[in-house]
Amino acid sequence: MFGNPLFFIDERTRLAVDPNMVQKEGVMIGPNISEGLHEVLDEVTQYNKKQAQSWRSELFRLLDPPLPDETSGMAIEEATKRTKDLTYKAIARASASLVPIFVELSESLLEQRTSVTMFSQLEILLTDVALTAYKLSTRKTQLEIHYLHSIKNHRYEAQIDVFEPNALHREELDDNEKILDGRRILFVSHPLLIACGNTDGSDYNLRRVWKKATVWMGPSKKDEDMIDL
Incomplete structure (x- = not known):
């Protein structure tokens, strides 16, 4: 998540197309662009690090905008809230999709790999990590x-x-x-x-x-x- 904080972009793109899309466990629907976008960012960083990191920072800030003041109007307020909500939903979904992978890789260390409580706690933990990575990525x-x-x-x-x-x-x-x-x-x-x-x-x-x-x-x-x- 820290190495590629864009990992949630796939889910975010799907939700931009259909905010009511139901998550299907283990099924990838729609575009898969997070790795490609991460590679592109690495590529342009090689020749213009300042603008590349500025672009990354601005993208993350735009996807999690501060709520506007009352003078901005209802339309701006609703659009801002919608963007924030979809971004946080995408981060939560993308984090949840990593839980089975984590469990499989850690199978030999886990006593109850099918515990519902364990899966729930791992989702919370990974989402917290993802949000921390996200906040760091808003910096240049x-x-x-x-x-x-x-x-x-x-x-x-x-x-x-x-x-x-x-x-x-x-x-x-x-x-x-x-x-x-x-x-x-x-x-x-x-x-x-x-x-x-x-x-x-x-x-x-x-x-x-x-x-x-x-x-x-x-x-x-x-x-x-x-x-x-």
């Missing part, structure tokens, strides 16, 4: 997301301010805060988030860490010895 700042594929060749160093060790390393670090230094990163439980540029869409060479990557460097020697036993 560009968000870089680094997963394992761009981090795995790095080795952990306590002094590097883009990594933080997973909680599984807590016991090791209590004994020696530098014990993980030099070990290869094997797993990323939370990606590295870097914001590029200012809020006005300028100076994209300016980079700030919004969230460090939470990384795991494998079991400790003590844990490995216990496994061998």
